[in-house]
Amino acid sequence: MKICISACGKDPDSEVDPQFGRCNYFVIIDPDIGSVTSIKNPGSEASGGAGIRAAEAIAGAGVNTLLTGSVGPNSFSILSEAGIETCSGIRGTVAFALREYQAGKLAVLESPNASTHSGIKKS
Amino acid sequence: MPVPKTPVQNTITITDDCFLSLCTGGKAQLMKIAIASGKGGTGKTTVAVNLALAIEEVQLFDCDVEEPNCNLFLEFELEPVEEVICLVPEINPDMCTLCRNCSSFCKYNALAALPNKILSFPALCHGCGGCSFVCLAGALKEKPRPIGMIEKASPESSLTFICGTLNIGEAMATPVIRSLQRHIDENRPVIFDSPPGTACPVLSVMGYADYCVLVTESTPFGFHDFLLALEAARALKVPVGVVLNRDGLGDSRVEEFCRAEGIPILLRIPNDKMIARLYSEGTPFVKEMPEWKKKFEDMFETIKALACKNTGV
Known part of the structure; x- marks a missing residue:
């Protein structure tokens, strides 16, 4: 079971980044075998279609569950198509977000919760 | 036209008539003028529509395809030409x-x-x-x-007017502008009403023009965005002149800058109640204030001369 968290850095102590398409890294944790890996988000510097590139990358990495903040319509359609469960409401560090998910505190997204380009507006 | 607050040193005086007639005889007929600005709401459409109505045998293209509004003033019957x-x-x-x-x-x-x-x-x-x-x-x-539609004014209209409209929800204005530009009659002068800003759609209009008129107002916002548009025009190597709209409002920063840079101020449209009222009623002011027809005609002649000499930038 691979769980992916959108983050500012590469490891479990990094702060999460709630902007799915524009975050810097995806930290991928498999609690069953205790592995932690990370991938650079190819969407972070895209001029457009950032969420599409981001969703493509985590689908390619074989992720089962995504923990993030906001997901736009384009990325949501890819995540659904790839069968990736998406939960929103992450805060704190990557490790903290994982614990919150495991405690059942993060809501599963049934539809996109952001408009396109909303990730560009982050400061 | 009101007396300028400060002496204008960069007003254009054309003395060499022989030279002028020599160069305007050929190229000027094919002249393409982009009416642009950085900031929105500075008067691009006002200048484009009034200029087109003042000079004869010209084609007006509304290239502001995200919000084409020339026809709010022209009120022509439009016929579909092509789907983009x-x-x-x-x-x-x-x-x-x-x-x-x-x-x-x-x-x-x-x-x-x-x-x-x-x-x-x-x-x-x-x-x-x-x-x-x-x-x-x-x-x-x-x-x-x-993604969009090209329409033109019916043949009985007083002006050749072609307009592009980007479909609602679509993001790409440039292909609509490119399609619009394929309808240019190369034998007559063209006026482009450009979109605001300095992004791809504007560059596709400026880059297609022989001369760029930047409409601005001398306010902090107007000046800031004027500089951006000027930079774009210079990158595209298109000669530039300025129309100062709502002249008398704000300060003299645009004028001082233009004087220092040698950029001609082609026309000043005063911050005038009558002009504002006609605008609010959707009436091009050259129709009701005939003295302006001559001013726009003069501006057109000046542009032809300047574009020919390739000065201005």
């Missing part, structure tokens, strides 16, 4: 080998390669055709997707 389409990929899943060539080629991220299929996002596609070119399996075909 963008060629977007259609994937045959039976032939696709999931090689990912298409998605990694696409600079606009309009294609996503999932482990078991390729998804396409037509709204992001610029129609470059690269994906079908790099598809070795021949699984990609291009299909037309409508």
